[in-house]
Amino acid sequence: xxxxxxxxxxxxxxxxxxxxxxxxxxxxxxxxxxxxxxxxxxxxxxxxxxxxxxxxxxxxxxxxxxxxxx
Amino acid sequence: xxxxxxxxxxxxxxxxxxxxxxxxxxxxxxxxxxxxxxxxxxxxxxxxxxxxxxxxxxxxxxxxxxxxxxxxxxxxxxxxxxxxxxxxxxxxxxxxxxxxxxxxxxxxxxxxxxxxxxxxxxxxxxxxxxxxxxxxxxxxxxxxxxxxxxxxxxxxxxxxxxxxxxxxxxxxxxxxxxxxxxxxxxxxxxxxxxxxxxxxxxxxxxxxxxxxxxxxxxxxxxxxxxxxxxxxxxxxxxxxxxxxxxxxxxxxxxxxxxxxx
Numbered sequence: 001x002x003x004x005x006x007x008x009x010x011x012x013x014x015x016x017x018x019x020x021x022x023x024x025x026x027x028x029x030x031x032x033x034x035x036x037x038x039x040x041x042x043x044x045x046x047x048x049x050x051x052x053x054x055x056x057x058x059x060x061x062x063x064x065x066x067x068x069x070x
Numbered sequence: 071x072x073x074x075x076x077x078x079x080x081x082x083x084x085x086x087x088x089x090x091x092x093x094x095x096x097x098x099x100x101x102x103x104x105x106x107x108x109x110x111x112x113x114x115x116x117x118x119x120x121x122x123x124x125x126x127x128x129x130x131x132x133x134x135x136x137x138x139x140x141x142x143x144x145x146x147x148x149x150x151x152x153x154x155x156x157x158x159x160x161x162x163x164x165x166x167x168x169x170x171x172x173x174x175x176x177x178x179x180x181x182x183x184x185x186x187x188x189x190x191x192x193x194x195x196x197x198x199x200x201x202x203x204x205x206x207x208x209x210x211x212x213x214x215x216x217x218x219x220x221x222x223x224x225x226x227x228x229x230x231x232x233x234x235x236x237x238x239x240x241x242x243x244x245x246x247x248x249x250x251x252x253x254x255x256x257x258x259x260x261x262x263x264x265x266x267x268x269x270x271x272x273x274x275x276x277x278x279x280x281x282x283x284x285x286x287x288x289x290x291x292x293x294x295x296x297x298x299x300x301x302x303x304x305x306x307x308x309x310x311x312x313x314x315x316x317x318x319x320x321x322x323x324x325x326x327x328x329x330x331x
Binding site: 044065 | 100115116118143160162164280282
């Protein structure tokens, strides 16, 4: 049976399937192929790595984009 | 006169007005202001996505396209070198390897003055990592020189605190910075109205970067146009070379053959 683990997504605790990939998480959030950048535990993950990078319990995942600023 | 080009790293620009995209009512207004400003280099901030709802919310980059404009991601809101470097790394990934960044490391929430120690630290790391760094700094000529020596491609001293609209507070320091610099000097922050932009350019700045002065004007798009013209007027006046200041009057009409009674 798949275990549920807790990660921090943009600072907020969320539950995901253990060892889910970044690509899967982005699909669930409707963000695959959007203009975003992703970092896992403060290391930037290139988009080529989304499908093979797994997220573990207590990991910190950041999904960022460009917004208005000066 | 030959084409007056702004050379930034390896890129050439015709416009010397760089604009931000913050504080506008909506993306449509942002686009209109950017177009009226005639800007080619547009700053954006990097922030966490709003997750959950709004999956189809439009993205700024759909309006200000990286194909049409040079996007200049900033590190606004960063108070340490580490945060700023991390933000730049995320920006580079977001923009498909585009390495131009606006580095700003703030020191204090009230003044938004730069933390120069952290700015210098971050600049070193970023330059070593292959970033093309345009750096927000104070109007200290020694620090400006240091940042240039480190390999920053443009040095961007403030004219007054960010968002203050107080204008060019220390033209003498700006002049010192301009005089010694081999890289473009761009006034970043503090401009309030078109005459401020013109004064910065008349001093010999290579460009002006602004956001609030346009976005918070009563009519942002009209102000964007005014800034566009102010920057152009100031640049032309600088190139033309102003007349010397004199204490006493000097008649413009011939002194000879005046009609007398």
